[in-house]
Amino acid sequence: MHTFAFIALLTALAGTPTRAPTAEEQRFYDEGLRALQAGDARAAEKAWKNGYAVGHDPAFLINIAEAQEKAGAPAEAADSYRRYLREVPDAADRADIEQRLARLAPAGTPAQPGPAEPVGELGAGQAAAPRLGPKPGFNPDARRSDSEQPAGAAQPDDSGWNRYNLTAMISSGAALLLLGTAGFYAASAGSNSDDVNRLVTYRSETGTPLTYSTVAAQYQQAMADGERNDRNAKIALIAAGGAAAVAAVFFVLDAKLGGEPAVAVVPTGTGVAASGGWTWRF
Amino acid sequence: MAVLRLLVVLAAAAVALPACFSPRQPACAFSCVTDGLCPADYHCADDGVCHRDDGQGICTLLPQIDAAQDAGADAALD
Numbered sequence: 001m002h003t004f005a006f007i008a009l010l011t012a013l014a015g016t017p018t019r020a021p022t023a024e025e026q027r028f029y030d031e032g033l034r035a036l037q038a039g040d041a042r043a044a045e046k047a048w049k050n051g052y053a054v055g056h057d058p059a060f061l062i063n064i065a066e067a068q069e070k071a072g073a074p075a076e077a078a079d080s081y082r083r084y085l086r087e088v089p090d091a092a093d094r095a096d097i098e099q100r101l102a103r104l105a106p107a108g109t110p111a112q113p114g115p116a117e118p119v120g121e122l123g124a125g126q127a128a129a130p131r132l133g134p135k136p137g138f139n140p141d142a143r144r145s146d147s148e149q150p151a152g153a154a155q156p157d158d159s160g161w162n163r164y165n166l167t168a169m170i171s172s173g174a175a176l177l178l179l180g181t182a183g184f185y186a187a188s189a190g191s192n193s194d195d196v197n198r199l200v201t202y203r204s205e206t207g208t209p210l211t212y213s214t215v216a217a218q219y220q221q222a223m224a225d226g227e228r229n230d231r232n233a234k235i236a237l238i239a240a241g242g243a244a245a246v247a248a249v250f251f252v253l254d255a256k257l258g259g260e261p262a263v264a265v266v267p268t269g270t271g272v273a274a275s276g277g278w279t280w281r282f
Numbered sequence: 283m284a285v286l287r288l289l290v291v292l293a294a295a296a297v298a299l300p301a302c303f304s305p306r307q308p309a310c311a312f313s314c315v316t317d318g319l320c321p322a323d324y325h326c327a328d329d330g331v332c333h334r335d336d337g338q339g340i341c342t343l344l345p346q347i348d349a350a351q352d353a354g355a356d357a358a359l360d
Contacts, residue, residue, distance in 0.1 A: 189303035196305035200312075209343055212312035212332055213319040220321075223305065230303035 025054050032063060039256055041070035058087040062097070069104070078104040164257060168250035171243045178240035185233035192226030309339030 021029065028051030035043035045067035052060035065080035081101050085094060199219050202210045212219070307323070314320050315330030324332040329345035 186302055193303050193305045200306050200308060207344060209311065209313050211316055212314055212321060213317050226303035226305065233302060
């Protein structure tokens with residue numbers, strides 16, 4: 001459902017007469033996006049505030065709010081969302097923004113748009129319709145990580161998974177599976193050792209050992225099986241170690257970059273361009 | 283949480299490490315008095331016992347050649 005809403009929003013925006021963002025706005029937008037992707041939400045917020053200051057495009061306010069959310073400042077984010085709703089009272093994504101405000105309500109103030117007022121260093125608010133219109137490139141849905149979806153009914157992309165934690169979990173599963181395999185082969189090798197040891201150390205009541213020719217087949221079989229199982233156990237253990245290392249790396253990446261968007265929609269000047277998805281960039 | 287998962291994986295790896303194939307290789311192992319056959323890395327010595335090729339360790343087995351001779355003598359007496 002969320003995807004449908006997103007597509008509907010894009011369609012609506014594509015049909016909205018807009019002017020191309022200025023080069024300076026585009027530069028600030030790109031700068032903010034890079035900062036956000038690098039995990040520096042405050043730098044992103046600053047860049048987008050600078051972008052907003054250029055032409056007071058209210059679409060920047062959503063970017064700013066998201067950056068503030070990521071920076072752990074829900075009250076500031078709520079303020080930015082409220083300001084967006086004041087500036088674009090007939091915004092196509094109003095319902096979504098109100099949902100976000102409701103989610104932030106415990107930390108912020110009620111989500112009722114009030115009279116225009118200055119917000120931070122952005123300057124005086126503009127109650128008029130946006131000059132550029134909500135730029136698709138600044139569509140908050142496109143950049144928000146899955147884990148930050150607003151509360152509501154379960155949605156296809158509301159799982160909390162991203163490329164990092166998914167890879168980490170798959171690697172962990174593979175590591176555990178390989179460890180189990182290694183354990184199985186190691187136990188088999190241990191059993192083969194026991195078989196060989198029994199033959200080697202056997203003594204009759206008179207202290208006589210076994211005659212080798214009578215147990216040669218058993219001995220050779222146990223030795224061959226033991227060496228093979230031992231080799232397999234070591235291979236599986238090394239593979240498990242590799243998988244565990246991959247898992248560890250991706251757990252760390254998830255912790256540091258887990259909020260990075262899976263999909264990005266950027267302004268192109270004359271329309272919108274969607275990119276991203278499961279792009280495995282490092 | 284991620285660190286905890288990682289620790290579990292590493293602990294499991296540590297548990298799996300010691301178990302591997304390590305059969306004993308005593309200084310002498312089998313009797314070869316009847317046919318002179320011994321496992322790889324062993325040879326049949328004059329005492330009728332398979333001894334390690336590298337001569338490592340101390341053999342605690344009694345010479346099997348005497349036992350065979352005794353058995354033959356006993357049979358002859360019977």
